[in-house]
Amino acid sequence: MEAKTFNTKKGMTGLGRGLGALLSDSGSTDNENVIPRKAESPGSMNEILISSIVTNPYQPRTHFDQEALQELSESIKILGIIQPITVKEETPGRYILISGERRLQASKLAGLTKIPAYVRTADDQQMLEMALIENIQRENLNAIEIALSYHRLLSEFQLKQEELGDRVGKNRTTVNNYLRLLKLPDVIQAAVRDNEITMGHARALINIDNNETQIKLFTKVIEESWSVRKIEEEVRRLAAIGAEEVKGKNQNTLKQEISSLQFRLQGYFGTKVQVKADDNHKGEIKIPFASKDELDRILGAIKVNQD
Template identity: 40%
Template sequence: MATKKTATKGLGKGLGKGIGALIPEVETSSKEPIIKEVEVVKEVVKEVPVENKVKISLVEPNRDQPRKMFDEDALIELSESIKQYGILQPLLVQKKDNYYEIIAGERRWRAAKMAGVKEVPVIIKDYTTQEVMEIALIENIQREDLNPIEEALAYQRLIKDYRLKQDEVAEKVSKSRTAITNSLRLLKLDSRVQDMVVEGKLSSGHARAIITIEDKDKQYFIAQKIFDEKLSVRDVEKLMRELDKPEKVEKPKPENDFVYRDLEEKFKKIMGTQVVIKNKNNNKGKIEIEYYSQAELERIIDLFNKVK
């Protein structure tokens, strides 16, 4: 299987040949284990990672892990695979005071607990808080495990907490700066709309299309309309263009307007076609007579000639 390389600065000493070499993605179904390599480091170091086994009770997830939601059905499938094949690839962890914190591999840890595993294979490394954040973010992004809001929040944290610029974040995760900017814009959405994105009710494309709606209640209303009516992104963009159009202000009708409407009906009966009287308050206006063919025009002309 081809390995996709992504550059990550400042992690050379800790990751060796990268997450792909240490903890590639393991079983995705109970039928057959599938190993998906994910390499996330730029430099290759000489040290060979040493695998250890520790009690699963001593391993804890990273509270700052970008990924907050895990698919329950997928975890059950993975736990069944672990029961059959074991944990084929170790978790990447770092030593804390009296436990080991997961840097990468929380999904396997959760599935292993479901499978009743007592010990898990680990590779123990030592990273800075920023490096841990970067590794967790990159691993999840490359495996497409994060929902759009989780991804945006992770980018925001790298920018705010570690004072990285958007182009620096883009380089670390191998995405364009535009992609990072578009992702961060999702955080401007109303919290209720963000929840809909997290729940999969709205795609990031749908969400970005309604970001410009400043009224949060209106934004949420449109988001519900998108979900209920199963609108495509193109449909939403069309809807937004309609919302942006200035509302037509109806001009007040002239006094005695009902008199002119009555005259219209009389003209229609006499001429056998659509007649519109456009009157103004200054006793001026115009009469429009519609025709739909040359023959009908000639018929109307004959009517006028008979009046003579």
């Protein structure tokens, strides 16, 4: 059940020119679809025909629990709408929902034809920000929906992560943690969205570079109900194995390079040559000689004067 309370005081979290300013910015309406009521805040509140409202194209929520909607609908039948929705007047008699889609859907289920609403002015960015903030503050969005909303704000409105963090009241690290979720395979993102795994599980899986390995580990997480700590331990184990494999490959490559160099030097000097090097490519080259004549020949090959 969704509890709603009025709060249109200025000084709320700033979004663009301020969410408080947006919520106190009234839009006058005098068409037949609106029945004015006494304002209960600096912004006017009206009753609007539900049929005149279209959903918010910037709504960050993509999933609505039908059972929860039905519960909210039953509550609305008994108590009515405790907190009005927020809309933007697109054209006379036509409104775009800014926030309150659960209330709108539940009101339709309850058989209402009109709904109390604040009529505001907002551009596209402000509409997305307001819808995002409202849901985040009520903790109704899942982590993937938040990540997608952050991505839209960054990509569509050219915000920097610091600016986005200021707008949504989160630090840059938190914003980045959400955005990283979008790098996960679709099946894992869907599991986060559907609450099959937590954001903590997902963040642990992000630290695996290979998508195929991520999915294999995710399957174990689901089948064996792994905790976040269990995933983190497994990720560290895989990382250690990967590091050893890389080290082994590097050592093999170095041995091959040394062997090739040693063979070419022996052919150039016409004598046995020893080449040694460590993992940091530090080492030495030894060219033994058995006589002065052999030394002279070697020095001649490297063009060293013997004055």
